[in-house]
Amino acid sequence: MRRNNQIGALLAISSTIIWSGNFIVSRYAINLAGPMSIALFRWVTATICLFPFAIQNLKKEWPIFKQNKLYFFLMALVGFSIYNTLIYTAGHYATAINMALFGSTVNPIVAALLGAWLVNEKLHWKNITGIILCIVGTLYLLTKGDLTHVLNFEFGAGDLWMIAAGCCFGTYNVFVKKKPIGISNNSFLLCLFGLGAILLLPGALYEMTFMQPVVYNTHLLWVVLYIGIGNSVISYSIWSHAIQKIGAGKASLFLTMGPILSSFEAVLFLNESFNNAQIISGLIIITGIVINTWPTPNKPIVKQAV
Numbered sequence: 125m126r127r128n129n130q131i132g133a134l135l136a137i138s139s140t141i142i143w144s145g146n147f148i149v150s151r152y153a154i155n156l157a158g159p160m161s162i163a164l165f166r167w168v169t170a171t172i173c174l175f176p177f178a179i180q181n182l183k184k185e186w187p188i189f190k191q192n193k194l195y196f197f198l199m200a201l202v203g204f205s206i207y208n209t210l211i212y213t214a215g216h217y218a219t220a221i222n223m224a225l226f227g228s229t230v231n232p233i234v235a236a237l238l239g240a241w242l243v244n245e246k247l248h249w250k251n252i253t254g255i256i257l258c259i260v261g262t263l264y265l266l267t268k269g270d271l272t273h274v275l276n277f278e279f280g281a282g283d284l285w286m287i288a289a290g291c292c293f294g295t296y297n298v299f300v301k302k303k304p305i306g307i308s309n310n311s312f313l314l315c316l317f318g319l320g321a322i323l324l325l326p327g328a329l330y331e332m333t334f335m336q337p338v339v340y341n342t343h344l345l346w347v348v349l350y351i352g353i354g355n356s357v358i359s360y361s362i363w364s365h366a367i368q369k370i371g372a373g374k375a376s377l378f379l380t381m382g383p384i385l386s387s388f389e390a391v392l393f394l395n396e397s398f399n400n401a402q403i404i405s406g407l408i409i410i411t412g413i414v415i416n417t418w419p420t421p422n423k424p425i426v427k428q429a430v
Contacts, residue, residue: 132369144385150215158336159212169352178310203296204320210289218282234294257412265405
């Protein structure tokens with residue numbers, strides 16, 4: 125159990141580090157393509173890259189996929205098409221730091237509550253304490269060190285888009301645990317990547333034609349390669365393994381590191397401001413993660429004398 129916690133934590137941290145760059149890319153790409161177009165490019169690239177590694181498993185497991193059509197349709201819709209469109213839409217209105225802030229706060233709460241309800245992931249004092257500390261750390265970052273400002277805080281359009289995105293990804297994380305038996309991780313992701321792209325295609329074509337034409341250049345190429353390979357194939361594969369090791373609730377809590385990581389990246393790449401509140405909030409959030417994921421020692425079994 126201790127080894128599973130350690131491996132699961134390492135996998136979850138690795139995914140979070142890669143995913144944190146998604147918020148930076150969302151801000152960077154707002155003038156290159158629309159939200160649905162970027163999301164479409166992402167999942168098409170991910171599908172192409174994963175295809176040669178997963179197609180054989182997909183063929184073998186196809187009967188299981190057919191028996192669970194509704195499950196895969198809803199997972200692709202909520203966890204891929206809608207979730208990523210919301211993120212890239214939020215990039216037009218919110219800073220990268222705020223995007224990471226709201227997405228990473230809502231997601232673990234939704235995942236923990238739904239996990240306790242739907243997949244019997246019990247909430248104990250460590251889970252609750254960890255969630256509270258992560259929320260406090262996030263609020264501390266949001267208010268720049270003065271929590272009294274929470275009462276006067278007004279949500280912007282980008283913040284609301286990210287709250288909705290956090291709800292989507294929290295839901296996805298829980299239902300990953302309900303993946304049908306007999307489905308391998310790579311075929312699971314290939315199916316969802318492909319379905320996510322198909323579901324996005326009509327909206328993306330309309331967006332490209334009538335709303336925001338795509339600017340094809342080397343900047344867009346690097347953005348698409350990063351989000352298609354790093355943020356999709358690599359991160360989602362690692363993330364699926366993390367959930368299997370430590371559960372959706374614990375894994376999702378690691379995403380609260382996103383605001384801290386994105387803060388540094390936003391300063392480096394987008395020239396967004398950095399302050400001491402981000403350091404303090406980071407320490408609070410990391411403390412919450414450590415408490416939540418620290419393994420509980422097994423109690424020795426006391427044999428009663430007969």
